[in-house]
Amino acid sequence: MKGLRRKYYDIFSNFYDKIIALHSKDRSQRLRRYLIEKSGFRPGQYLLDACTGTGSVALEAARFSKGKGVVAGVDFSIGMLSKAVKKASGIGNVFFVLSDVGTLSFKDDTFHVVTCSHAMYELCPQTRQAALSQFRRVLRPGGRFIMMEHTPPSSPVIKFLYQLRILSMGSAGNREFAKDERRELSMFFKDVVLEIVPGGRSKVVYGTKD
Ligand SMILES: C[S@@+](CC[C@H](N)C(=O)[O-])C[C@H]1O[C@@H](n2cnc3c(N)ncnc32)[C@H](O)[C@@H]1O
Structure with a gap:
């Protein structure tokens, strides 16, 4: 069952950012920034973004931290994470881990x-x-x-x-x-x-x- 779900997200990863952009990229970006600000995260700290998908929240956190601190993104879909890794090119303090969030x-x-x-x-x-x-x-x-x-x-x-x-x-x-x-x-x-x-x-x- 989990294998099937993972497959579903692997396929979904090919359209995910396009669907979010259709929805209004600006609004999504504002929401992500709101989430980071509400989280109390400050430059120099460690943040984990669970079920990170294509990494949008993790990357927003890394930008917010201005290179100080560490941001980790975790997801069980290789498709989603490969998009996240591409988007993270040039950002030094973010990394991604392939893992189920339950373990x-x-x-x-x-x-x-x-x-x-x-x-x-x-x-x-x-x-x-x-x-x-x-x-x-x-x-x-x-x-x-x-x-x-x-x-x-x-x-x-x-x-x-x-x-x-x-x-x-x-x-x-x-x-x-x-x-x-x-x-x-x-x-x-x-x-x-x-x-x-x-x-x-x-x-x-x-x-x-x-
Ligand atoms: C709707 S997407 C949200 C992605 C991202 N957090 C965002 O806001 O754009 C849900 C994500 O949860 C991940 N996911 C679902 N079940 C998971 C699990 N058990 N362990 C890790 N990741 C999981 C999927 O692979 C997918 O990337």
Whole structure:
């Protein structure tokens, strides 16, 4: 099953950035910058971008850090990561690792920040729990995990497609998670907060490691 999903993302990687650009590249870039700023990441620190895809958040973090600190992007799709590596050419403080987010090989207490953009809904509940446990393990005490997702759209057609995305990628557990991520995140992090991003179409949910 995981092999099939990986294949799906390998194929999707050929269109992914084009689809995001169609959606409005400017808006996506602003959202990524918003995520980095909200994460509390500062130049000189270590940031992990989980399910990094073609690396857009990781690269934005590397640019934001002005070459100071280290940014790692992790994804299980070789197709997605090969696009990320190409885009990172000339940026020195970012690297990419091929790995499932449920089984990370980084040492405990490594990162100041873990980000995950538009991917938590696509993990099946079991992988999501394993990933959250890994994010907690690799974060330093006081470090922040932050995820970004779309808010439920109001247009009926887009709403249908949104529900389809959640249903197609997992079980009923995903619908529950998408309704309120705070309950599950609170099992791993303290002070969990959900905020709607200005504009109303996206949200961030974040918490801190004890
Ligand atoms: C919708 S894309 C989001 C990419 C990127 N974070 C962004 O905001 O553009 C979801 C990504 O999650 C990755 N992914 C899904 N399940 C994963 C897993 N179990 N381990 C690692 N990566 C995974 C996929 O390969 C894909 O690149």
